[in-house]
Amino acid sequence: MTKPNPSASGAEEKRIGDSVLREVKVEDAVGLILAHDLTQILPGTFKGRLFRKGHKVTEEDIPKLKDIGKEHLYAMELAPTDLHEDDAALRMALALGGQNLSRGEPHEGKVTLKSTITGLASISKEVVDRINSLGEIALATVTSGRVVREGDHVAATRAIPLIVPEAKVAEVERIASEYRSREGSDPIAVKPLRKMRAALLSTGTEVFSGRIQDKFGPAVSRKLEELGSELAEQRFAPDDRQIIVNEIIYFLNQGYDMILVSGGMSVDPDDRTPGAIAAAGADIVSYGTPMLPGSMLLFGYLRGVPIFGLPGCVMHDPYTSFDVLLPRVLAGEKIEREEIARMGYGGLHRC
Numbered sequence: 001m002t003k004p005n006p007s008a009s010g011a012e013e014k015r016i017g018d019s020v021l022r023e024v025k026v027e028d029a030v031g032l033i034l035a036h037d038l039t040q041i042l043p044g045t046f047k048g049r050l051f052r053k054g055h056k057v058t059e060e061d062i063p064k065l066k067d068i069g070k071e072h073l074y075a076m077e078l079a080p081t082d083l084h085e086d087d088a089a090l091r092m093a094l095a096l097g098g099q100n101l102s103r104g105e106p107h108e109g110k111v112t113l114k115s116t117i118t119g120l121a122s123i124s125k126e127v128v129d130r131i132n133s134l135g136e137i138a139l140a141t142v143t144s145g146r147v148v149r150e151g152d153h154v155a156a157t158r159a160i161p162l163i164v165p166e167a168k169v170a171e172v173e174r175i176a177s178e179y180r181s182r183e184g185s186d187p188i189a190v191k192p193l194r195k196m197r198a199a200l201l202s203t204g205t206e207v208f209s210g211r212i213q214d215k216f217g218p219a220v221s222r223k224l225e226e227l228g229s230e231l232a233e234q235r236f237a238p239d240d241r242q243i244i245v246n247e248i249i250y251f252l253n254q255g256y257d258m259i260l261v262s263g264g265m266s267v268d269p270d271d272r273t274p275g276a277i278a279a280a281g282a283d284i285v286s287y288g289t290p291m292l293p294g295s296m297l298l299f300g301y302l303r304g305v306p307i308f309g310l311p312g313c314v315m316h317d318p319y320t321s322f323d324v325l326l327p328r329v330l331a332g333e334k335i336e337r338e339e340i341a342r343m344g345y346g347g348l349h350r351c
């Protein structure tokens with residue numbers, strides 16, 4: 001598509017569709033307006049724009065251009081059916097980005113979308129894959145369902161060649177708007193997290209009787225606070241099914257937004273928690289989660305209130321199945337069994 005042809009002046013010329021890129025020797029480029037950003041990389045020190053698109057080349061620039069390996073520059077004649085890399089990246093970012101994202105300025109053919117809040121990245125993998133199979137343009141994102149903080153990068157759009165057919169970008173816009181009308185949401189967004197008041201029942205006769213000091217309360221409290229929620233009440237119970245049921249019902253009657261029950265989630269005879277959560281009347285979405293750590297986690301709803309059975313690892317591992325599901329619950333997502341089943345692929349972290 002881009003065969004170099006010697007032009008009348010002897011300089012190399014690339015035709016891309018109806019657009020033309022003409023090579024100009026840097027020595028002859030004084031007065032030329034740069035057609036794109038020029039990047040300098042000093043390993044370990046600097047990577048970024050040395051010259052900006054639109055800069056008018058001066059005599060003093062020539063040695064600097066040679067230092068970054070430029071013997072030639074492009075003079076660009078852009079056809080109306082084509083887009084400059086920066087404009088292509090910008091139009092893609094405008095088409096795709098939605099709720100709680102800020103857009104950086106086009107930079108070396110790239111536009112970055114950053115989160116403006118602490119929230120849950122919500123990204124359509126289907127849209128990302130479709131766009132990346134169009135060719136000549138690229139969209140890179142974080143994975144959907146990940147917690148992002150204010151200022152974190154969520155997605156970046158990029159044009160691959162310097163000149164991109166406008167039709168490619170129009171196709172991106174079409175895919176994005178089709179997604180919006182079908183799903184009623186943006187293809188790339190950050191969902192806000194609700195501030196929830198959670199209650200924790202810590203089971204275990206060894207903790208209840210004071211044989212050992214509780215470590216679950218502080219750990220769960222920290223995990224909730226990091227996401228803007230709070231541990232409103234913690235109570236303790238021995239390994240007795242009926243007492244655990246009564247305490248769960250007490251929490252339900254207090255109107256907490258989320259109920260957590262820690263310990264007793266495994267296979268020992270004293271592990272009463274899953275049975276007690278069921279006996280309290282919860283609809284169990286899943287007992288057992290294909291992620292390590294956190295495989296013994298239980299998730300369900302008790303009269304619409306999310307209820308978790310938390311295995312021991314939640315207390316001492318920073319990233320468990322609880323840490324994956326908690327932000328989704330806070331973002332208002334209804335957790336289904338299929339979603340839990342999908343956590344296994346990529347779900348092996350440690351254990």
Ligand SMILES: Nc1nc2c(c(=O)[nH]1)N[C@H]1C(S)=C(S)[C@@H](COP(=O)(O)OP(=O)(O)OC[C@H]3O[C@@H](n4cnc5c(N)ncnc54)[C@H](O)[C@@H]3O)O[C@H]1N2
Pocket residue numbers: 202203204206207212213214215216217262263264265266267271294295296310311312313
């Ligand atoms: N044979 C099998 N063994 C284990 C399995 C299994 O499937 N088969 N699962 C493992 C997994 S995974 C986990 S996680 C653990 C623990 O699960 P539990 O939720 O039943 O935990 P507990 O037995 O109640 O306690 C484990 C450990 O942690 C201490 N603990 C509990 N609560 C507190 C608290 N509030 N503060 C401080 N310390 C606490 C408790 O005393 C125990 O030492 O099971 C694996 N084993």
Ligand code: MOO
Pocket residue numbers: 291292293294295296297311312313314351
């Ligand atoms: O539930 Mo266990 O937590 O996989 O360590």
